Amino acid sequence: MCGIFGMVSPRMNQAALVKATDTLAHRGPDDAGYHLDGEIGMGHRRLSIIDVAGSRQPIYNEDRTKCIVFNGEIYNFAELRRRLIALGHVFTTNGDTETILHAYEQWGESCVEMLRGMFAFAIWDSSTRTLFLSRDRFGIKPLFYGTYTGGFGFASEMKALLVDPAFPREMDHEGLAAYFSFSYIPGQMTIFRHIRKLLPGHSLTWRDGTFRIRKYWELKVVPDHGKSEEYFIEKMMEHLREAVGSHLVSEVPLGAFLSGGMDSSLVVALMSGFSEEPVNTFCMGFGGDVGGYLDERGYARQVAQRYRTKHREFEIIPRFDGLIETMVRAFDEPFADDSAIPTWFVCKTAREEVTVALSGLGGDEVFAGYERYLGFALSGWFSRLPDFALRNLLAPLVERLSEQANGHYTxxxxxxxxxxxxxxxxxxxxxxxxxxRPGLQGSFFAEPDFFSRHAEPARRFFLDHFNNGNVADGPESFSRAMYCDTMTYLPEDILAVTDRMSMQHALEVRVPFLDHPFFEFCATIPPELKIRWLKKKYIMRSAAREYLPAEVITHRKQGFVGPMTSWLKTDLKPFVLETLSEPNLRRHGLLNPATVRAILDEHFSGREIHDTLIWSMLVFQTWHNLYL
Structure with a gap:
């Protein structure tokens, strides 16, 4: 895994190139390389995984008219390399980076459709003065780009663009409204008006001061109702076993996250079948006075014992001592999924032993693991209730319920x-x-109409995905919710937090559930095999019985999160009250102090859980102090 940067600008020079690239040194501490060609500069920071002795970047083609900087891993590079050699291409390294460059030389922009893996890369073609960027299908690897004062730049993280003092830091109010709506900023938007994300499954071509973007991949969700459950289990596990095996290519120590949930446990089980040595596994737990119901270390130990892994645990205590600032600097924009905290610690622990770790991310999106999918499965029955009974009897009753004292979300x-x-x-x-909730939206910001004026682009982004024609099921199906999560929440929340927290420790994280042949096959599994008898992940549970202890398969899903609901009321309460005090809020004047106070009162009293919203405000305050 690595960090890449590039810019086309009249101000580009060697010193500026090195300075910007070195902001990404945490992503690639092993080596650095630079290419300067007039106004174009490209830099690379390397974390050596494959062809450690070679493959220094940038890498050039035979006549040095093209060069590449690359972040990621291509799992089918050996097969592509053989094809390209047969076509007459000459290789000077043994890694995957040069394979991409020759594939581009042979097939042009369509080369990305042949790549299997996670990637973000840039190719400069000096013969045509063209810059080509591409990002992998699921957005496992990040890629930002920006335009300003006649220049164009790209980077793995926004900080490399922001290092130029001439780069404008103007806040994007649509991004801000989206952030407080979803706790992250979805789609192309960022918190900065002049920086955008290249969307997953897209490529960008820049030439003569203009650029165009092309979508090269789409996920199709077309259930095959003509096959049996046994067929799908057999083929699904065949695909997954092959995906896990392909993700084990490495010249450096390798391990896996083992949370105690079914997804990571199944990855560890399959990894063990490929390895003669014990698999390195890593798990988090939560200390302090709260959080016991979220601690899954006991389930992880059962899997570790069954497969005789070399298992390590770490207990998180809610004393962060500057960690919030560290996480904010990792994202360069407000990002408030508090799973960043356990992710940061598990990556730190893993990096002490290995350089590469496999993860079970993606299992919830492909097998229906979230509560909202169950909500859609129940909605057909629920919609048959008379409106009067719902509005006047059930809804008021549920609204009066106090949240659970242990912070659980039921x-x-x-x-x-x-x-x-x-x-x-x-x-x-x-x-x-x-x-x-809707009742807060009109009063949350200091400007009463701020939300109504700026929230629509993010809302439309989600609805366009939900109603996408790539999903064959009707509008009531939870398949649409799963597709929407895969296109929005997965790349810009789940994968973003994993990338930034792992790269803070120079750890590469691989995600075999997002191997696109496997995911595309699972998109043909009928929804009734994903949720059955109100059981989420039904088909995965059936398949996992051969590999995992019964307790791991049947215990309640917790998610890889900490007990933030309780921490905010106890250990972190003094920090909350100070950071969100009226004098601190008045420093930027964007939020309404009276509404913030009401939100805190509701949370502290237990009337409503506002942990994500409060954490969002804490992160925003910290970000604003550091960046603006």
Whole structure:
């Protein structure tokens, strides 16, 4: 895994190139390389994984008219390399980076359709003065780009663009509204008006001061109702076993995250079948006075014992001592998924032993693991209730329920379900994922109409995916919610937090559930095999019985999160009150102090869980102090 940077600008020179590239040194501490060609500069920071002795970047083609900087891993590079050699290409290294460059030389922009893996790369063609960028299908690897004062730049992280003092730091109010809506900024938007994300499955071509973007991959969700459950289990495990095996290519120590959940446990089980040595596994737990119900270390130990892994655990205590600032600097923009905390610690622990770790990320999106999918599965029955009974009897009753004292989300999920019950399917989905209930939206910002003026682009981005024609099932199907999560929440929340926290420790994380042949096959599995008898991940549970202890398969899903709901009321309460005090809020004047106070009161009293919204405000305050 690596960090890449490049810029086309009249101000580009060697010193500027080195300075910007070195902001990404944490992503690639092993080596650095630079290419300067007039106004174009490209830099690379390397974390050596494959062809450690060679493959220094940038890498050039035979006549040095093309060069590449690359971040990621290509799992089918050996096969592509053989094809390219047969076509007459001459290789000087044994790694995957040069394979991409020759593939581009042979097939042009369509080369990305042949790549299997995670990637973000840039190729400069000096013969045509063309810059070509591409990002992998699921957005496992990040790629930002920006335009300003006649220049164009790209980078693995925004900080490399922001290092130029001439780069404008103007805040994007649409990005800000999106952030407080979802706890992250989705789609192309960032918090900065002049920086965008290249979307997953897209490529960008720049030439003569202009650029165009092309979508090269789309996920199709077309259930095959003509096959049996046994067929799908057999083929699914065949694909997954092959995906895990392909992800084990490495010249450096390798291990796996083992949370105690079914996804990571199944990855570890399959890894063990490929290795004669014990697999290195790493697990988090939560200390302090709260959080025991989220601690899955016991389940992880069962899997570790069954497969005789070399297992390490770490216990998180809610004393962060500057960690919030560290996480904010990792993202360069507000990002408030508190799973960043356990992710940071598990990556830190893993990096002490290995350079590469496999993860079970993607299992929830492909097998229906989130509560909101169950909400859609229940909505057909629920919609048959008379509107009068729902509005005047059930809804008021649920709204009066106090949240659970241990911070569990059961009551909160009930409230979200009932609030969205009468909405159309696409708005119902938004009701499940939105972090701010409608009653707060008009008063949350200091400007009363701020939300209504700036929130629509993010809302439309989600609804366009939910209603996408690539999903064959009808609007009431949870398949649409799964597709929408795969295109939005997965790349810009789950994968973003994994990338930034792992790269803070120069750890490469691989995600075999997002091997695209496997994921595309699973998109043909009928929804009734993913949720059955109100059991999420039904088909995965059936397949996992051969590999995992029964307790791991049947225990309640917790998610890789900490007990933030309780921490905010206890260990972190003094920090919350100080950071979100009225004098601190007045420093930027964007939020309404009275509404913030009401949100805190509701959370501290237990009337409503606002952990994500409060954490969002804490992160925003920290980001604003550091960047603006």
């Amino acid at each position: 009551v909160n999920h009930m409230k979200r379900f009932v609030r969205a019950a009468l909405l159309p399917p696409d708005d119902r989905y938004l009701g499940y994922v939105h972090k701010m």
